Amino acid sequence: MNATRQPNPESHFRVHASHFAGPFQITIKSYSPSFSQGWHEHDRGSIDLVLAGGGTGMYGGREIVSPGGQVEYFASGVRHNFRCGPRGIRTAHIAFPGWVHREAGVDPDLIASALPHAGAIGPAVCVLEEVLSTHSPDLLLLESLAMRILEDLAGPVRRSAGRSRWIEEVREILEEEPELATSLADIAAVVGRHPSHVSREFRASFGMSVGEFGRRVRLSRSAIALASGRVRSIAQVAIEHGFCDQAHYANAFRRHVGCTPNEFMRRVGRMPDSVSA
Structure with missing residues (x-):
């Protein structure tokens, strides 16, 4: 089934900064409190550090809740919807093609996950700081930080086979x-x-x-x-x-x-x- 065609969200959407670093596109973006999206999907995966506000939605049959301060992983090709909370939502969004998370060792069946501990917050904050602190960020540093988050996510997944x-x-x-x-x-x-x-x-x-x-x-x-x-x-x-x-x-x-x-x-x-x- 094809994804539902969505209305143009430009009036509710703002990009504060965006850079390509290797296979990663790193964007600081925000949506207004009135923004919502019906069922749709993306052809790239993403990691998001929720900077402020938040929202809720359904992702691959699971409810997702996105509060500020949380780091989240989303796979490509999964139908989902989303509605902003009363403060809107602002994120540091790291998008990447499917082959990147496969090479990093992330389980392709891992649909959506709030990264459960602080290991991912450090590099995500460093990505944010590098993007906001200069007009010409160190792209190799950004790529390395983004890959580090994926590897942090993949580590426990690699060891999960046969886990009791x-x-x-x-x-x-x-x-x-x-x-x-x-x-x-x-x-x-x-x-x-x-x-x-x-x-x-x-x-x-x-x-x-x-x-x-x-x-x-x-x-x-x-x-x-x-x-x-x-x-x-x-x-x-x-x-x-x-x-x-x-x-x-x-x-x-x-x-x-x-x-x-x-x-x-x-x-x-x-x-x-x-x-x-």
């Missing part, structure tokens, strides 16, 4: 029910395994410890909170995401994302939140 269901349950606990992940013993009890077995097999599957994965998930969620524009204080974000104090949180955020929480908020807030229709 209980390992997936551990991952789901860390991503969706962090309140159950107070200790390795608690996690092991939920999945019916010995803590040392959980620790060993999780590292083999995901390339990092249970604790490190959980911390990156919390950092990723904290980035979404920072990008929301509704933060009363950095200390509040730190406590709400399981860090003992602001200094501890800021050090962890800088180590994994590449900038401090304050710098992150400045970088994702450098342009208006929405576009005038």
Whole structure:
């Protein structure tokens, strides 16, 4: 079935910057609060860092929710629709042909995914900063950063073949029910395994410890909170995401994302939140 023909969205759409870097096209763009698209598909895949605002839609039979601060992957050739939230949406959009994600090792059946931890936020923010800081960005740097995000996405996928269901349950606990992940013993009890077995097999599957994965998930969620524009204080974000104090949180955020929480908020807030229709 052919994709539904869409009305011209130009009145609701603005490109702030756009560059080609190897096979990647990197665009900073925004849509107005009134913008929506019916069912359609794209012939290229994409990675998006949601800078402000957000929206919802259906993608390959799954509901997607796109809050500010989240990094997302979308495959090519998948029918989807989308509606902007009340603030519109602004993204750093990295588009690429299908052969790029195949060569990077991304599973072709992976339809849409919010990258679950902070590993992708750092290079995505660096892409944003490089594009916005100069009229002539370093194209090799942009290409390398974009490829790094794809490789970060592909890493766990490459190791997924034959992965036990209980390992997936551990991952789901860390991503969706962090309140159950107070200790390795608690996690092991939920999945019916010995803590040392959980620790060993999780590292083999995901390339990092249970604790490190959980911390990156919390950092990723904290980035979404920072990008929301509704933060009363950095200390509040730190406590709400399981860090003992602001200094501890800021050090962890800088180590994994590449900038401090304050710098992150400045970088994702450098342009208006929405576009005038």
